[in-house]
Amino acid sequence: MAKKKGRQLLIKLSDGQATPQFETLCALTTKTLTINNEEIDVTTSDCDAPEGPLWTEVLDGVKRVSVSGNGISKKENAEARLATVAMSSPPVIAAQVIVPNFGTFEGSFFIQSGDFGGDQTGGVTFSLSAGSTGAVTFTPEAAS
Template sequence: MSAQKGKDLLLKINSGAGYVTVAGLRSRRIAFNAELVDITHAESVDRWRELLAGAGVRRAALSGRGLFKDASSDALLRQAFFDGAVLNSQLVVPDFGTIEGPFQIASLEFAGEHNGEVTFELSLESAGALTFTAA
């Protein structure tokens, strides 16, 4: 995979009528995490830690930061947060693929400076199994 433009990393949320790109994002990020299950015991070779494969809980976190650009995607985020809704979301990674599945907005923050624009930050947490489709 060659170098890619950060602006081509897209966060999309399903509005019920199809996927809507979250507009105005200046940065986007996804992190995958897995809990480790330690099964080390008194007879572990040379006291090296042993882990149980495939036993821990996996999760993904999406986050983004930007400014308001599109009333419909802004309203979709706001309503999903206040409803506590779990919506299908996609993260499109150029020349890599698409990660898709249910996510819930865990935080939605607004900020503004006296002489600047109003910005927002959001974070979403996975709420079920995710799929990956290669590009």
């Protein structure tokens, strides 16, 4: 499988329409997708040998997918959409995250923060932090 450049990892936001179109937050220079799985500890001692060692046993708990990114503002529609949704109640948007050589994650995400800033001698920066709200689907990339 061919190696891919980090800039090919894409975070796309829905335009909010009934048949959504997804627009890339193209100005992001760093992007991260994190999959978190909570475990529920259900360890119990062996009734036949209670003095023996305990081995951890776990059940599947809560799942969460988080996305984040930082970049230099390019005054794109997707940036304006991010700011609009972040100020809405609830601040939820449909999004896709495309991980090259892996697949596409898609679901609704709660905008935890949208930061805008700038140094006097630099460009306007922005960052995004969002967590899934509800199920996230994963579609593996087709083998080439």
